[in-house]
Amino acid sequence: MAPSVVLLLLLNGFPLVYAAVQSLRDGNLLQAGPYVGLDNFARAFQDPVFWRAARFTLLFTAVGVFGSWAIGLGIALLLRGSVPGARVFKVLLLLPWVVPVVVSSTSWNWLVATSSSPVPVLASALGFENVLFLADPTMAAITVCVFKVWISFPFMMLMSSAALTGVDSTVYEAARVDGASSIQQFTRITLPLIAPSTYISWILMTIFCVNDFPTIYLLTGGGPVGETTSLVVLAYRVVFQDFQTGYGVAIAFLMTAVLVVASVWLYRSIRRATV
Known part of the structure; x- marks a missing residue:
C-alpha cells in the first residue's frame, strides 16, 4: 500500500499545503x-461581499439539499x-442528473433568459x-435554486429508492393491523428506518451544493449585481479575475471549514440513527 499512499499524499497533500501557504500571503x-x-481571513470576515456570498450559499445549499430530498423521496x-x-x-427522471450541466443551463437560459423566452411569454x-x-435579483436567486433542485432530485430519488428497498414490508403490514395511518407509518417507520441513508445523502448534497460552481x-455568472454569487464563485473571481490569490484561497479554506463542521454533525447523526 505504501506506493499508493505516497502517490495520494503527493497529489492531494502537496496542493493543500501549498494552498495553505498561499492563504497566508498577499500574492x-x-x-x-x-x-x-x-490578514486574508480577517479581511473575509470584514468584507460585506463575503457575507453576502455566504448568505446566498446558505440559501442555495438549504434549498438544494432539502428541496431535492423532498421531491426525490416523494x-x-x-x-x-x-x-x-x-x-x-x-430512467426518464434520471435525465436532469445525467445530462451535462452545460446542456441543462443552456436550455434553461433559452427558456427564461429574455423577455421573448417561452416562460416569460407564458407568464x-x-x-x-x-x-x-x-x-x-430576487427572481434570479429563485431561478438558480429551482434549477439546482431540478438537476439534483434524481440523485436523491436513487438514494431514497435504495434505502426503501431495505425496509421489510412486514413492518408496514403489522402497523396497518395495529391501526396506524399512512402518515404515522411514514413518520414512525419509513423516516427512522431510512435515516442513515438520508443523512448520507444530505452530507453528499451539501458538499455538492457548496462546491457547485458550473x-x-x-x-447567471453570479449576477445580477452579485445576488447569485456563492462563495465558490466569489473565490474564483477573486483569484482568476482580481488576481488576489491569498484572499481567494482564504475564502476557499473558510468554505472547507464549514463543510467539515457540517459533515461531522451529520456523521454523528448517522451514528445515533444506527444505534
Missing part, C-alpha cells in the same frame, strides 16, 4: 507575495408501489408583466 498567480499571516415512495411503467419513469399571457427571471456560473 497573485505569478508571485507568492509578502507574508501577511491571518417520487421514490410513489414509484415503489405497483405503478405501471415504474422502471421507465425512473405575460397569464397576466404577469415584466417577469425577468435572470435580470431581477450551475451558478453558467446560468
